[in-house]
Amino acid sequence: xxxxxxxxxxxxxxxxxxxxxxxxxxxxxxxxxxxxxxxxxxxxxxxxxxxxxxxxxxxxxxxxxxxxxxxxxxxxxxxxxxxxxxxxxxxxxxxxxxxxxxxxxxxxxxxxxxxxxxxxxxxxxxxxxxxxxxxxxxxxxxxxxxxxxxxxxxxxxxxxxxxxxxxxxxxxxxxxxxxxxxxxxxxxxxxxxxxxxxxxxxxxxxxxxxxxxxxxxxxxxxxxxxxxxxxxxxxxxxxxxxxxxxxxxxxxxxxxxxxxxxxxxxxxxxxxxxxxxxxxxxxxxxxxxxxxxxxxxxxxxxxxxxxxxxxxxxxxxxxxxxxxxxxxxxxxxxxxxxxxxxxxxxxxxxxxxxxxxxxxxxxxxxxxxxxxxxxxxxxxxxxxxxxxxxxxxxxxxxxxxxxxxxxxxxxxxxxxxxxxxxxxxxxxxxxxxxxxxxxxxxxxxxxxxxxxxxxxxxxxxxxxxxxxxxxxxxxxxxxxxxxxxxxxxxxxxxxxxxxxxxxxxxxxxxxxxxxxxxxxxxxxxxxxxxxxxxxxxxxxxxxxxxxxxxxxxxxxxxxxxxxxxxxxxxxxxxxxxxxxxxxxxxxxxxxxxxxxxxxxxxxxxxxxxxxxxxxxxxxxxxxxxxxxxxxxxxxxxxxxxxxxxxxxxxxxxxxxxxxxxxxxxxxxxxxxxxxxxxxxxxxxxxxxxxxxxxxxxxxxxxxxxxxxxxxxxxxxxxxxxxxxxxxxxxxxxxxxxxxxxxxxxxxxxxxxxxxxxxxxxxxxxxxxxxxxxx
Amino acid sequence: xxxxxxxxxxxxxxxxxxxxxxxxxxxxxxxxxxxxxxxxxxxxxxxxxxxxxxxxxxxxxxxxxxxxxxxxxxxxxxxxxxxxxxxxxxxxxxxxxxxxxxxxxxxxxxxxxxxxxxxxxxxxxxxxxxxxxxxxxxxxxxxxxxxxxxxxxxxxxxxx
Numbered sequence: 001x002x003x004x005x006x007x008x009x010x011x012x013x014x015x016x017x018x019x020x021x022x023x024x025x026x027x028x029x030x031x032x033x034x035x036x037x038x039x040x041x042x043x044x045x046x047x048x049x050x051x052x053x054x055x056x057x058x059x060x061x062x063x064x065x066x067x068x069x070x071x072x073x074x075x076x077x078x079x080x081x082x083x084x085x086x087x088x089x090x091x092x093x094x095x096x097x098x099x100x101x102x103x104x105x106x107x108x109x110x111x112x113x114x115x116x117x118x119x120x121x122x123x124x125x126x127x128x129x130x131x132x133x134x135x136x137x138x139x140x141x142x143x144x145x146x147x148x149x150x151x152x153x154x155x156x157x158x159x160x161x162x163x164x165x166x167x168x169x170x171x172x173x174x175x176x177x178x179x180x181x182x183x184x185x186x187x188x189x190x191x192x193x194x195x196x197x198x199x200x201x202x203x204x205x206x207x208x209x210x211x212x213x214x215x216x217x218x219x220x221x222x223x224x225x226x227x228x229x230x231x232x233x234x235x236x237x238x239x240x241x242x243x244x245x246x247x248x249x250x251x252x253x254x255x256x257x258x259x260x261x262x263x264x265x266x267x268x269x270x271x272x273x274x275x276x277x278x279x280x281x282x283x284x285x286x287x288x289x290x291x292x293x294x295x296x297x298x299x300x301x302x303x304x305x306x307x308x309x310x311x312x313x314x315x316x317x318x319x320x321x322x323x324x325x326x327x328x329x330x331x332x333x334x335x336x337x338x339x340x341x342x343x344x345x346x347x348x349x350x351x352x353x354x355x356x357x358x359x360x361x362x363x364x365x366x367x368x369x370x371x372x373x374x375x376x377x378x379x380x381x382x383x384x385x386x387x388x389x390x391x392x393x394x395x396x397x398x399x400x401x402x403x404x405x406x407x408x409x410x411x412x413x414x415x416x417x418x419x420x421x422x423x424x425x426x427x428x429x430x431x432x433x434x435x436x437x438x439x440x441x442x443x444x445x446x447x448x449x450x451x452x453x454x455x456x457x458x459x460x461x462x463x464x465x466x467x468x469x470x471x472x473x474x475x476x477x478x479x480x481x482x483x484x485x486x487x488x489x490x491x492x493x494x495x496x497x498x499x500x501x502x503x504x505x506x507x508x509x510x511x512x513x514x515x516x517x518x519x520x521x522x523x524x525x526x527x528x529x530x531x532x533x534x535x536x537x538x539x540x541x542x543x544x545x546x547x548x549x550x551x552x553x554x555x556x557x558x559x560x561x562x563x564x565x566x567x568x569x570x571x572x573x574x575x576x577x578x579x580x581x582x583x584x585x586x587x588x589x590x591x592x593x594x595x596x597x598x599x600x601x602x603x604x605x606x607x608x609x610x611x612x613x614x615x616x617x618x619x620x621x622x623x624x625x626x627x628x629x630x631x632x633x634x635x636x637x638x639x640x641x642x643x644x645x646x647x648x649x650x651x652x653x654x655x656x657x658x659x660x661x662x663x664x665x666x667x668x669x670x671x672x673x674x675x676x677x678x679x680x681x682x683x684x685x686x687x688x689x690x691x692x693x694x695x696x697x698x699x700x701x702x703x704x705x706x707x708x709x710x711x712x713x714x715x716x717x718x719x720x721x722x723x724x725x726x727x728x729x730x731x732x733x734x735x736x737x738x739x740x741x742x743x744x745x746x747x748x749x750x751x752x753x754x755x756x757x758x759x760x761x762x763x764x765x766x767x768x769x770x771x772x773x774x
Numbered sequence: 775x776x777x778x779x780x781x782x783x784x785x786x787x788x789x790x791x792x793x794x795x796x797x798x799x800x801x802x803x804x805x806x807x808x809x810x811x812x813x814x815x816x817x818x819x820x821x822x823x824x825x826x827x828x829x830x831x832x833x834x835x836x837x838x839x840x841x842x843x844x845x846x847x848x849x850x851x852x853x854x855x856x857x858x859x860x861x862x863x864x865x866x867x868x869x870x871x872x873x874x875x876x877x878x879x880x881x882x883x884x885x886x887x888x889x890x891x892x893x894x895x896x897x898x899x900x901x902x903x904x905x906x907x908x909x910x911x912x913x914x915x916x917x918x919x920x921x922x923x924x925x926x927x928x929x930x931x932x933x934x
Contacts, residue, residue, distance in 0.1 A: 096876055097876025097878075097915045225869065225872040226872055226874060228874075228877065229868070229869050229874055230869065231877075233850075233861070233865040233868045233869060233874070233880060233881075234809075234850065234854075234861070234865065235808070235810075235849065235850035235851050235881040236809075237877050239811070239878060241802075241808070241811075241812060242808040250799075250803055276792050277792060277795075293804070294791075294799035294803040294804065295799050295803060295812065295815075296794075296795045296796045296798070296799035296815075297795060297799075299815065300794070355914075356876070356878070357813050357819060357821060357876070357879050357913070357914040357915075358813070358876070358878045359813070359814075404876075406811070406876045406879075407875075407876045407878060407914045409914070435812065437815070438813065438814035438815065438816060438818075438819070627907070627908075628908065629910065630818075653872050657872070657875055657920070660916060660917065660918075660919050660920070661875060661917065662916070663916065664916025664918060686816050686818045686819075687813070687818045687819045687912050688816075688818045693916060694912065695906055695907050695908070695909045695918055696907040698918035698919065699919070700903055700922070702919040765796050765817075765834055766816065766817045766834075766835040767794075767796075767835060767836070767840075768817075769797075769817060769831050769832045769835030770826070770831060770836055770840060772817070772831065772832070772835075773829035773830060773831045774829060774830050774889055774890070774893055
């Protein structure tokens with residue numbers, strides 16, 4: 001499926017090897033630590049049409065901020081070598097499907113000359129001393145850790161070589177390493193494992209080594225399958241709910257009928273406690289916690305809860321009231337319209353859920369003098385601090401274990417479920433394994449907030465004079481630590497001033513790729529207390545969708561083909577290259593039947609460039625195709641071509657996977673998936689209400705083209721493909737139907753399901769499973 | 775508490791549970807068989823998909839009392855043994871195509887895929903894109919493209 005263009009010739013060769021420094025750490029076997037981090041942020045050039053001044057992300061983006069924040073503490077990243085010849089690296093990041101464990105294993109394998117299967121990557125517990133270098137987000141893991149991890153591995157290899165050289169009394173320069181074995185003159189060999197003790201340092205000392213030049217890479221840049229693939233396909237990969245912690249019995253929560261409602265009283269506590277299989281029932285801030293022998297019996301008990309609920313935080317809000325508030329808060333445009341040569345458009349994006357497939361889950365064992373937590377946490381340090389405060393314990397009395405997640409999409413930036421598990425465990429005085437129900441996840445879990453994006457362009461005689469975008473959103477909660485990072489480094493930011501955290505994030509991530517003259521993109525937020533948070537690619541899917549739809553309108557008004565128009569106005573050569581590649585591979589402009597069309601869009605973020613071309617089928621026979629059971633069909637994206645320039649591609653297979661995943665998210669956001677807010681709660685309660693892309697919506701033809709490396713540094717990838725694919729689908733829909741879509745997803749106006757009741761908060765499970773076998 | 779007996783992954787087992795407890799929780803919480811995942815307990819997401827007497831079903835929506843002593847329940851853990859190998863051809867295909875991202879849905883996806891292929895075979899035909907469109911298993915990471923490639927490849931390797 002992937003087309004991979006040949007690497008360009010060149011590279012720095014052996015003379016280009018980069019010297020790096022670190023520490024040998026006093027330990028029983030070889031252990032190295034790295035105190036050095038840097039990243040190359042390629043500069044960008046712009047020249048064409050009416051030049052726009054560089055926007056902040058062109059110079060300094062969110063990832064750069066994260067790298068800066070990570071720099072002083074990366075010294076604590078360590079790689080250890082055991083006597084069995086395996087290398088161990090506890091990564092201070094979280095694996096949620098994005099493939100970082102595989103990429104880190106590749107880095108270690110490359111620089112250490114060790115087979116992949118001898119590299120063990122685990123997830124580090126919360127390590128407060130790492131400060132903000134333990135945040136998984138912003139598609140930043142590869143960017144911030146590519147050099148430190150390689151450095152640690154290179155140091156370990158160098159130490160092994162020097163140890164062998166000393167034993168054999170030969171010059172280290174005459175030794176070579178391959179597959180975990182050091183080889184010397186006259187056929188001498190020593191396995192890494194046999195050297196692991198001798199190579200250990202007695203005291204911690206500084207040490208130096210050289211990184212491989214990219215031209216020498218054998219692992220990095222080659223397609224590799226996931227390191228956890230075998231565990232996954234055999235069902236052995238453990239998620240939080242699969243962990244067996246003594247005494248941590250299944251626990252669920254009966255919840256109020258509106259978002260963030262509170263518990264006033266439980267009216268049948270004794271009856272609930274007497275239910276079969278139930279061990280404990282306690283009232284908590286936002287519900288009634290029920291612990292039992294099985295999750296099924298907790299669900300049974302939820303059906304029986306008689307409670308009095310206090311109001312929530314948005315009880316009077318519905319889609320229409322929120323939209324009215326957003327419109328009232330839109331910032332004004334600065335450039336007055338030029339008569340007859342202005343496009344002014346407003347796009348609305350509904351609430352969306354960032355829930356992964358794995359329902360939020362955490363195990364908590366809270367004792368009087370300490371606590372232990374297991375959960376999928378992308379910012380475990382903040383979780384640890386907050387939970388310690390909540391429990392009234394010192395931070396170091398709370399151990400937080402990071403568990404691999406069944407997806408994240410932004411959800412695990414927050415530790416809501418871990419904090420709630422801790423609250424319950426403390427109140428029950430017992431260990432609990434808390435799972436939110438599917439319905440909890442949709443109705444009380446965090447969301448990507450509703451927003452509007454207004455765009456105004458003024459154009460004259462083939463040039464675009466101004467581009468203004470006013471993005472207005474229900475506030476996005478960034479209270480997971482990025483805030484601390486920004487506070488710590490505010491003085492170094494080029495954006496400066498009095499921007500809020502959200503405005504800073506917006507300013508650091510949003511940048512128009514076009515030379516459209518005077519360009520401003522501004523954010524305003526309204527302080528409604530929905531449960532929100534970042535969702536994969538944060539603002540970009542909406543901002544870019546709005547922009548690219550207007551770009552297509554501009555092209556039409558100017559009588560230009562959409563690709564030709566973009567070629568004329570794009571500032572960035574890398575974007576131009578991916579645009580041309582996608583147009584070529586996707587046969588842009590080919591004849592297509594009425595009711596079907598192509599759409600194309602570009603996006604640059606995380607120091608990468610992407611162009612996505614899709615074909616959509618909006619003919620009635622497709623839109624109304626039958627699918628058995630509850631489902632939405634609608635227009636089908638039939639083909640997609642994604643051309644991506646990732647700077648340096650670490651793992652083409654992993655990158656392709658992220659491009660495909662982002663595409664499927666984008667199809668859902670454009671066509672089918674949203675939350676309908678009614679009287680303070682989303683109506684969606686199951687995956688047959690929240691229409692994420694299903695097999696019957698997915699394109700049958702998906703091609704990912706990875707461009708030749710344009711640098712030595714990897715870009716971010718995890719969120720990269722969502723925005724351009726969303727925009728491409730929207731543009732294709734507009735061209736196929738001849739109507740400009742203005743409310744997303746396009747089916748939001750029709751409620752395509754029968755909502756589950758709001759009480760009980762988790763519905764009873766069906767019993768007719770044996771009637772549906774196949 | 776009632777005792778229930780059935781064949782699980784090739785072995786006859788007995789377990790004490792209230793009649794109404796759904797089989798998923800009997801498997802996961804009482805027997806420690808965690809391959810089938812909890813994604814909704816509403817018979818919607820399909821991440822718990824397993825086999826009963828060789829057919830795909832969702833244990834989240836079957837009460838344990840409805841499982842007969844002679845019923846054979848197979849979870850992802852027992853799938854390789856049904857073909858007498860370390861890995862079922864569908865699992866091999868999943869690895870070859872590097873299908874998984876987070877992996878949460880994949881045990882259910884594989885079990886559904888095997889059943890879907892068998893269903894087509896029983897109708898005397900190969901699996902088609904229309905068949906694949908009928909699979910309801912959610913993959914929130916969006917690996918659908920690779921799932922489709924792997925099912926077709928796995929089907930070939932499953933033989934007739």
